[in-house]
Amino acid sequence: MTTAPATLIGVDFSSAPSRAKPIVLASGSLHGRVLRLDGVQRFATLAAFADWLRQPGPWLGGFDLPFGLPRELVQHLGWPTDWAACMDHYAAQPRPALRDTFAAFCDARPAGQKFAHRACDGPAGSSPSMKWVNPPVAWMLHAGLPLLRAAGVGLPAHQPPAELQGTDRLALEAYPGLLARELIGARSYKSDTAAKQTPDRLIARKDLLEALEQGRSRLGLRLKLSAAQRDALADDARGDTLDAALCLVQAAWAATRPGWGLPPGIDPLEGWIVSA
Incomplete structure (x- = not known):
């Protein structure tokens, strides 16, 4: 059992x-x-978030952004198949060039099979x-992963145990949609569009919060909220605060599992979504 x-x-x-x-x-x-939900912080710039990441730990986090690319895509493009080298190459590419490269890859493939997928996409239901x-997860990888790596955060799905020695800040890839679907099915609970x-959707958020507080998921954890916190999570119509809380639950589950709940034999080039 991992000590949280x-x-x-x-x-x-x-x-x-x-x-x-x-x-x-x-x-x-x-x-x-x-x-227990202890607090919520917000960062309006990537630089402010990078500053937070550099602060001392210890912490274990679930992050709603991908940490790797599909092996099929990487091999097709002739990019390095070592994860660190691949991510260095990826981060160095301007987004317009990446968009053109990915679009050309998709255009050459049959309908219904346009995108390459990671092994975790199926069980997680992730993009x-x-x-x-819709959603631009490739840009989330492009913007977010370099911040984690520059801050020296450990990435257990991608780095061998020897590289994690002495690291007390650890990041796992999370996906709030995986846990939300388990608790409320396919109901939509958020939108960035005011209309x-x-x-x-408000009712769906309240139902989702009730299920989290009662511990109805297979993860076996109950989320403890104050009345003010519950109202704040329900009232955030974009769902960003609730999504952060869902990622928190996934991180907490990982903290109780051997090897952070990562299945044996995962591909370090692709990584894995925790609890998938």
Whole structure:
């Protein structure tokens, strides 16, 4: 059993944060099977978030952004198949060039099989990490992963144990949609568009919060919220704060599992989404 660090975090990431759409970080602590939400922070710039990442730990975090690309894509493009070298190459490419490269890859493939997928996409129900629109997860990888690496954060799905020695800040790839679907099915609970921030979505957020507080997921953890926190999470119609809390729950589950709950034999080039 892994010993949970004093601080657990969940991060709803944006590749182009602003005051209206910040990066949201939820922090919490585990008390038996109860996960207490201790606070929420928001970062309106990538630089502000990078400053936070460089602060001392210890913490274990679940981050809603991909940490790797599909092996099929990397091999097709002739990019390095060593994860660190591949990410160095990827981060050095301008986004217009990446978009053209990915579009050409997709255009050459049959309908229904346009994108390459990672092994974790199926069980997680996640978008392919090469997707550059709706949602632009390729840009989240491009913007976010270099910040983690520059801050010296350990990435257990991609680095051998020897490289993690002495690292007390550890990041796992999380996906809030995986846990949300388990608890409320395919119901939509958020929208960035004001006209789509409907009463039905508010009810879905409240139902999702109730399920989290009652510990109804297979992860076996109950989220402990104050009345004010519950209202704040329900009232965020964009769902960013709730998504950060969902990532926090996934990180807390990983903290209780051997090897952070990562399945044996995962491809370090691709990585894995925690709890998938």
